[in-house]
Amino acid sequence: MNILWDSSPDALERFRFVLGPDTQALDSASMVARVLHDNLGVQQVVIGPEVPLEQACELAEAARLDRPELGVILLRSRVDVTTLGAALRAGVREVVAADDQSALGEALRRSRELTSRLLGHAGGVAKDTGKIVTVFSAKGGVGKTTLSTNVAVHLASVGLKTLLVDLDLAFGDVAISLQLLPASSIFDAVAMSGHLDESGLAQLVTRHEASGLDVVCAPNDPGDADRIPVNVVTELLKVARQNYDFVIVDTPPSFTEHVLAACDISASLVLIATLDIPAVKNLRVAMDTLDMLGSPKDARIIVLNKADTKVGLRPEDVVTAIKTPIAVNIPNSLAVPASVNRGVPIVLDDPKNGVSVSIRHLADAHLREQVVGEADDLQSTRKSLFSRGRR
Numbered sequence: 001m002n003i004l005w006d007s008s009p010d011a012l013e014r015f016r017f018v019l020g021p022d023t024q025a026l027d028s029a030s031m032v033a034r035v036l037h038d039n040l041g042v043q044q045v046v047i048g049p050e051v052p053l054e055q056a057c058e059l060a061e062a063a064r065l066d067r068p069e070l071g072v073i074l075l076r077s078r079v080d081v082t083t084l085g086a087a088l089r090a091g092v093r094e095v096v097a098a099d100d101q102s103a104l105g106e107a108l109r110r111s112r113e114l115t116s117r118l119l120g121h122a123g124g125v126a127k128d129t130g131k132i133v134t135v136f137s138a139k140g141g142v143g144k145t146t147l148s149t150n151v152a153v154h155l156a157s158v159g160l161k162t163l164l165v166d167l168d169l170a171f172g173d174v175a176i177s178l179q180l181l182p183a184s185s186i187f188d189a190v191a192m193s194g195h196l197d198e199s200g201l202a203q204l205v206t207r208h209e210a211s212g213l214d215v216v217c218a219p220n221d222p223g224d225a226d227r228i229p230v231n232v233v234t235e236l237l238k239v240a241r242q243n244y245d246f247v248i249v250d251t252p253p254s255f256t257e258h259v260l261a262a263c264d265i266s267a268s269l270v271l272i273a274t275l276d277i278p279a280v281k282n283l284r285v286a287m288d289t290l291d292m293l294g295s296p297k298d299a300r301i302i303v304l305n306k307a308d309t310k311v312g313l314r315p316e317d318v319v320t321a322i323k324t325p326i327a328v329n330i331p332n333s334l335a336v337p338a339s340v341n342r343g344v345p346i347v348l349d350d351p352k353n354g355v356s357v358s359i360r361h362l363a364d365a366h367l368r369e370q371v372v373g374e375a376d377d378l379q380s381t382r383k384s385l386f387s388r389g390r391r
């Protein structure tokens, strides 16, 4: 959980996109001290531009002694050398210009990593707590790449260490959707088979600079797809899980052996349908196949994309056909293909668009919940240190 401390009533609205929904807005030093004392799940405190520097430094100094794992990030309307010096001396981890949301996202990501290390996790993220999410549909063109790229970009820009893996090995278009120029691809993992580790994985990723997302792209040559053994994919995902908070997997429109391997070690499966009979039939078949393979039903998150299209079939009809509730409805919007053509994911290009709102809801309410819960559980076992007379 994060705290945003600022006296302006608009602060939460202004920074919520980067901070995420598990953020509590507070407007006084005493309230911040009280919440820190009562809630050991708080990991980051972002101090807004309206808070006087001396008060911010006071909190940072106290936290440095009592809760060294707590990340304190200071937002200032103007960042000058005096402010920077005073803040860093007091123990503030980063000072960020208040109008630079992507710098705040990056600062949060770095700070979370440091917090995680100070809490004793290896590699910045607790071993095996990173969550693999596979986005799948047995029908092509329903929005798998749109969803996986946007969910991943959103998670990365709120400061979670996130990796997107393009498992559409022959026709993957994650790189082009994010305007990446990859120097390596998943095919390069083949040479590391059996000894792939954190530094090997780092050589495979391409950074999406605007969000801080890491991406393992599909091979340039579609012919290389058949030369990637399935165990390489499993090994890569296992290493990724140990080094990232989230690993999002985009897939081709069929149950290839690589897709099955990814489903097998995924904590969540996002299954997508649209309002047309073939898509719904294919979703039904995919769910039956997963049942047969023993894949747990409660790991599935059903998403209806282009859910407001007026084509005769209604969302209720889909629920009846698949006998499972829809978790998230994503509207149809021409802004989606427009953002793809610009190479800027819609969550960054048009954050207020209904598609962006639904995708953030999918990420925050259905995917992030579990990770946040785990972090809180871990912290609740720790003793309160932030206690003496700071109410």
Ligand SMILES: Nc1ncnc2c1ncn2[C@@H]1O[C@H](COP(=O)(O)OP(=O)(O)OP(=O)(O)O)[C@@H](O)[C@H]1O
Pocket: 137, 139, 140, 141, 142, 143, 144, 145, 146, 147, 168, 251, 252, 253, 305, 306, 330, 331, 332, 333, 334, 336, 337, 338, 340, 355
């Ligand atoms: N909510 C939406 N509103 C409007 N257009 C959308 C929406 N979601 C996706 N699209 C468009 O639909 C097309 C297919 O989307 P996308 O490439 O994400 O599907 P896919 O399932 O990954 O396809 P494939 O199976 O070929 O990999 C794209 O042109 C995309 O811009």
Ligand SMILES: [Mg+2]
Pocket: 144, 145, 146, 168, 173, 251
């Ligand atoms: Mg695709």
